[in-house]
Every structure is written in C-alpha cells, then in structure tokens.
Amino acid sequence: MTTESAFINILRGFAKDPAARGLLDDAAVVEIGDSCLIITHDMMAEDVHFKSNANPADVAWKLVASNLSDLAAKGASPIGVLLGFMLGDDDWDRAFAAGLEKVLGHYGVALLGGDTVSNRGDKRALGLTALGIAANRPVPSRAGAQVGDILYVTGTLGDALAGFELIDAGFDEVGPLADAFNRPQARLAEGQKLAPFVHAMMDISDGLLIDAERMATASRLGIEIDLACIPLSPAYVSYRTDSLESRMQAASWGDDYELLFCAPADARLNVDATAVGRVIAGGGLTLRNGDELVKLPPTLGYQHH
Numbered sequence: 001m002t003t004e005s006a007f008i009n010i011l012r013g014f015a016k017d018p019a020a021r022g023l024l025d026d027a028a029v030v031e032i033g034d035s036c037l038i039i040t041h042d043m044m045a046e047d048v049h050f051k052s053n054a055n056p057a058d059v060a061w062k063l064v065a066s067n068l069s070d071l072a073a074k075g076a077s078p079i080g081v082l083l084g085f086m087l088g089d090d091d092w093d094r095a096f097a098a099g100l101e102k103v104l105g106h107y108g109v110a111l112l113g114g115d116t117v118s119n120r121g122d123k124r125a126l127g128l129t130a131l132g133i134a135a136n137r138p139v140p141s142r143a144g145a146q147v148g149d150i151l152y153v154t155g156t157l158g159d160a161l162a163g164f165e166l167i168d169a170g171f172d173e174v175g176p177l178a179d180a181f182n183r184p185q186a187r188l189a190e191g192q193k194l195a196p197f198v199h200a201m202m203d204i205s206d207g208l209l210i211d212a213e214r215m216a217t218a219s220r221l222g223i224e225i226d227l228a229c230i231p232l233s234p235a236y237v238s239y240r241t242d243s244l245e246s247r248m249q250a251a252s253w254g255d256d257y258e259l260l261f262c263a264p265a266d267a268r269l270n271v272d273a274t275a276v277g278r279v280i281a282g283g284g285l286t287l288r289n290g291d292e293l294v295k296l297p298p299t300l301g302y303q304h305h
C-alpha cells in the first residue's frame with residue numbers, strides 16, 4: 001500500500017492552482033475579490049483516529065476542532081463547515097449529532113451542508129470541510145521561515161499521547177490528559193493575533209518533529225529543535241516522567257493541535273508560546289538536548305500507510 005506522503009506527492013504533480021499552495025500547507029487559500037477564503041478538509045477513521053467505544057460527542061468535537069485548528073494556523077476566522085457522515089448504529093449517530101451541535105455552538109460556527117452515506121456495518125470514516133476568512137494578509141504559510149528566526153510552540157505537547165494511553169488502559173476518561181486527547185482546543189484567537197507577525201505558521205497534528213520538518217522543507221531551510229525546551233504539562237510529567245525518551249515521544253506522537261510558528265528573534269510575542277528551536281541554513285531537522293546533539297528517531301511523527 002502507498003503511504004500518505006507518497007500519495008500526496010502524486011497529487012502534487014497536478015495540483016497546480018496557486019490556491020492549493022503546492023499541497024504544502026494546512027489549507028487552501030482562495031482569493032475572491034477583496035476577500036480571502038481559507039478551506040481545509042480533515043478526516044477521522046474508526047480504529048485509526050478514535051476507538052470504536054469512544055464517546056460519539058468526543059468524536060464530533062475532535063473532528064471540528066482538528067479542522068478549525070488548520071484555519072487557526074492560517075490566522076483565519078471560521079465561518080462554517082460541511083460534514084461527510086457515515087450512518088451506523090442509531091444511538092451513536094444521534095449522540096454524534098448532539099455533540100456536533102454543541103461543538104459548533106462552542107466555536108460559533110455554522111453547519112452549511114454535507115453528505116450522508118451508510119457504512120453497511122463497516123468501520124466508520126468521517127470527513128469535515130471547514131471554511132474561514134483570512135483575518136490577515138498575506139496569509140501565513142509553512143514556507144516563509146527565515147534563517148535566524150526562532151521556532152515557537154503554543155501550549156504543551158504530549159498531553160494527547162498521555163490521555164490516549166490512560167483511556168486505552170481503561171482509566172476514567174476524565175482529567176486534563178484525557179481531555180487533551182478527546183477535546184483539543186483550536187487555537188483560533190492565537191492564530192489571528194500571530195498572523196501579522198509570523199514568518200511561517202502551521203498546526204501540529206502529526207507531531208512537533210515531523211511537522212517542523214515539513215515547515216523546514218516548505219521553507220527550503222533547516223530547523224534545529226532543542227528537546228530540553230519542549231513544553232510539557234505537570235500532568236504529563238507526573239504520569240510519564242521527564243526524560244529524554246518521554247520528551248522525544250511528546251515531540252513525535254501527534255494529536256497536539258498547538259500552533260508551531262517562526263518569528264524574528266527580536267519579535268515581541270503577543271501570545272503565550274515557548275521557544276523550542278531556531279531556523280538555520282541548510283535543510284531538514286536537527287535535534288539537540290541542551291548542548292548535546294541527538295540522533296533523529298526512526299519515525300518523526302504520525303504517517304498513514
């Protein structure tokens with residue numbers, strides 16, 4: 001079977017409209033007159049993104065939040081979504097719809113349409129298209145990093161990983177770690193505030209390391225990350241300890257939905273964020289732990305295959 005990156009590479013061969021941004025960004029950027037529409041689509045599949053026994057309202061939440069996170073990464077304000085839904089168990093479908101209404105209400109986003117099919121008893125796959133209006137232009141891309149920029153991340157990393165482990169082990173699905181996995185927050189306000197100042201911005205869905213490498217590739221430069229600087233929550237540290245290994249895992253599991261951005265070294269930040277690295281000449285990703293160089297792990301993040 002082909003991998004996610006191999007398949008997207010095939011599509012890059014003919015996705016030549018400038019709005020597609022070379023399929024190297026979080027969303028499409030469509031200029032219409034004086035306005036700029038931001039469009040993104042993300043899917044979730046049973047057993048891949050959520051367990052079969054997951055709360056359907058949590059699945060609805062994450063489907064919406066993960067899509068709005070891509071809008072946040074472009075500094076956009078959301079206007080609406082379209083849902084691609086697979087019918088299955090009736091109770092599940094109803095609970096999903098109730099959860100969808102709640103999460104859309106929370107973010108003040110309209111349901112504009114969608115499509116419904118039957119899953120015929122198979123695993124479910126759900127899709128969501130989210131539309132937003134760019135609050136700031138030019139719209140930040142993954143490709144604008146400059147040598148000397150500082151690399152920042154909002155929030156903390158690894159909480160969703162720890163939450164998933166707790167849920168998988170059968171612990172109560174309550175508390176900040178389970179919430180981080182089930183109900184990520186799209187950083188919309190932060191994205192809009194940052195958009196005028198950043199050189200490059202994206203969200204972290206597949207892990208800091210693989211997503212930073214994607215930013216480096218899009219910008220045709222190198223990025224150096226210091227694992228010692230990665231922000232971990234007290235809950236993460238008390239559950240998984242603070243070691244090089246647990247830092248590496250927090251940086252490469254994914255499902256974080258925090259913003260990753262580059263800004264000039266003298267920029268005064270207008271949101272809470274942690275400096276985790278810098279943009280350097282060359283290409284690819286370099287890892288440090290304080291003063292020591294660290295070998296790249298075999299997998300930098302989550303890739304579908």
Ligand SMILES: Nc1ncnc2c1ncn2[C@@H]1O[C@H](COP(=O)(O)OP(=O)(O)OP(=O)(O)O)[C@@H](O)[C@H]1O
Pocket residue numbers: 008011020022023024025026027028041042066070205206
């Ligand atoms: N099936 C597809 N058809 C067209 N474009 C695609 C397809 N899959 C991915 N892309 C494009 O490839 C680029 C990278 O996609 P990717 O899914 O890695 O970004 P993302 O949505 O920010 O991340 P994630 O899916 O991990 O949340 C984007 O421009 C996306 O629109």
Ligand SMILES: Cc1ncc(C[n+]2csc(CCOP(=O)(O)O)c2C)c(N)n1
Pocket residue numbers: 042043047048049050051164205206253254255302
């Ligand atoms: C049941 C279950 N097992 C594993 C994971 C972990 N996981 C799956 S996809 C993904 C990255 C984002 O996906 P995408 O790139 O498709 O947006 C991550 C971290 C999960 N969420 N649920």
Ligand SMILES: [Mg+2]
Pocket residue numbers: 026069070073202203204205
């Ligand atoms: Mg993204």
